[in-house]
Every structure is written in C-alpha cells, then in structure tokens.
Amino acid sequence: MLIIESIVATLIAYLFGSISSAIIVCKIMRLPDPRTQGSKNPGATNVLRIGGKGPALITLLGDMLKGVIPVLVAKWLGLPDITIAFVTFAAFIGHLFPLFFGFAGGKGVATALGCLLALSWPTGLTWIATWLLIAGLFRYSSLSALIASIFAPFYIWYFTHHFIYVITIALLSLILIYRHRSNIHNLIAGKESKIGKKKK
Numbered sequence: 001m002l003i004i005e006s007i008v009a010t011l012i013a014y015l016f017g018s019i020s021s022a023i024i025v026c027k028i029m030r031l032p033d034p035r036t037q038g039s040k041n042p043g044a045t046n047v048l049r050i051g052g053k054g055p056a057l058i059t060l061l062g063d064m065l066k067g068v069i070p071v072l073v074a075k076w077l078g079l080p081d082i083t084i085a086f087v088t089f090a091a092f093i094g095h096l097f098p099l100f101f102g103f104a105g106g107k108g109v110a111t112a113l114g115c116l117l118a119l120s121w122p123t124g125l126t127w128i129a130t131w132l133l134i135a136g137l138f139r140y141s142s143l144s145a146l147i148a149s150i151f152a153p154f155y156i157w158y159f160t161h162h163f164i165y166v167i168t169i170a171l172l173s174l175i176l177i178y179r180h181r182s183n184i185h186n187l188i189a190g191k192e193s194k195i196g197k198k199k200k
Contacts, residue, residue, distance in 0.1 A: 002079075002080070005077075005079065005083075006079060006080075006082075006083040006086065009070075009073075009074055009077070009079060009083060009086075009087050010083070010086045010087055010090045011090070012070065013070035013071075013074070013086075013087040013088075013090040013091040013094065014090040014091065014093060014094040014099070015094065015099065016066055016069065016070050016091060016094060017066045017067075017070070017090065017091040017092060017093065017094020017095045017098070017111060018094040018095070018097075018098035018099040018100050018101070018105075019062075019066060019094075019098070019100065020042050020095075020098050020100070020101045020105065020106075021044075021058070021059045021060075021061075021062030021063045021066070022034045022042035022043055022044065022046065022047050022059045022063075022106060023035070023042050023101060024062075025047065025051075025055050025058050025059045025062065026047065026050075026051065026055065029051065029055050031047070031050055031051040031055060032050055034046045034047055034050060035104060037049075037050045038050050041106055041107060042101070042104070042105060042106045043059070043063065043106035043107055043109070043110065044056045044057075044059040044060035044063060044110055045141050045142075047059045049193075059110075060110050063095065063106070063110035063111050063114065064110045064111065064113055064114035064117070065114060066091055066094070066095055066111045066114060067088070067091050067092065067095075067110075067111040067112065067113065067114025067115035067116075067117070067118060068114040068115070068117055068118045069114075069118075070087050070088075070090070070091045070118075071084060071087055071088050071091065071114075071115055071118035071119060072118045074087040075118070081162060081164050081165070082164055084119070084165075085164045085165060085167070085168040088115045088118075088119065088165075088168050088172075089168055089171065089172070091111060091114075091115060092108055092111050092112055092115060092172055092175075094111075095108050095111040096108050096175070096179070107145075107176065107179040107180060108172070108175065108176055108179060109145045109149075109176060112149070112152075112172050112173075112176060113127060113128070115169075115172070116152065116156070116169065119156065119160070119165055119169075120156055120159045120160050120165070122159045123152070123155045123156045123158075123159045123160070126155045126159075127148045127149075127151075127152055127155060128148075130144075130147060130148040130151055131144040131145065131147075131148045132144075134147050134148070135195060139194040139195045140187065140192055140194060140195065141195050142180055142183035142184075142186075142187065142192060143183075143187060143192075145176065145180065146176070146177060146180055146183075146184070149172075149173040149176045149177060150173060150177070152169050152170075152172075152173050153166050153169045153170040153173060156169050
C-alpha cells in the first residue's frame, strides 16, 4: 500500500510541477509567450524582461509553490524520506519538462528553491541569502543561481544530515548547472544580461 501511495504522490508531484506559471501568467496578463521572447525561457527572469516586476513576481511565487506544496503534503502525510525525495525530484522535473506544455519548461531555479524551503526552511533561507549576496555583488541572476545551487547540497547536509536529501539536492543542482550552460558561456564571454538591464 505504501508503494502505491509513493508512486501516486510522485506522479501528482510531476503533474503539479508541469503547470507552467510563466505561460499562464503571460496569457492572463496578455503578454507575449515567454517561449518566443527574450531568452525564450518560461521562467520568472524572462517574464521580468518582457512584462516587468508584477508578472515576474507572480511567476516566481507560482514556480516556488510547485516545489513547496508537493513536498509539504508528502511530509504531512508522513511518507518516508525516500518518497519525499522522489516527490521533490518529480516536482522539479515537472517544471523542466512539463507534460501540459510540450515538455518545454524553465530552468528550475524557483521550483528547486521551493523544494528546498519545504525540505528544510533554514536551507532555503541560506540559499536565498547566497543568491542575494552574489546578485548584489555582481548583478547577474544566473551567476547567483549557479553559486547558490553549488552550495545547496552542503547547506542541506549541515541543517538536516539527511543523506537522501543531500543526494536529491545534489542531483537537482547538477541539472540546474547543466540547464544554465548557455548562461555560463555568456558569462565567460561577457555577454550575460545583468539584473535590471533589458536583454536586446
């Protein structure tokens, strides 16, 4: 019975993660499809470029909730740590490869942060602090996310000592870094857009 519950919870987490906040927000607010404008990434940073702070904030919160809600529900149901890890991964993968939007999703930063906050709120807050520090120093959203993600597995180990959570977050971080490969190339070439500067 527990195996069935775990499978169902994982599947629901994936479907929940598949809801694209960026595309929905842009449709409701009559903005261009984020998959066709700016960086063509359906995420909060690109929505900021094409629609401004309001739509971007709504998108950010929506993407975070896709990580927060499934993980918190799994914990509330008392599911084992391994199932919570699968739920975490499924919600994240749902954002990256959404079933409802042709499997073309965002880079997963906000959803990963939501998962972190639900797994261990001190870890999530430390991630945010790292992001803010790097963003304040260098003004690059992508660089901030990359550095915060690199440290995320160490943060969750420090606060939880849950080995399965460390493995899960390390895997999420590796995927995040891979999804940011174009940003890494732009950073090295000096072509990455800074926070507050519209991408031409």
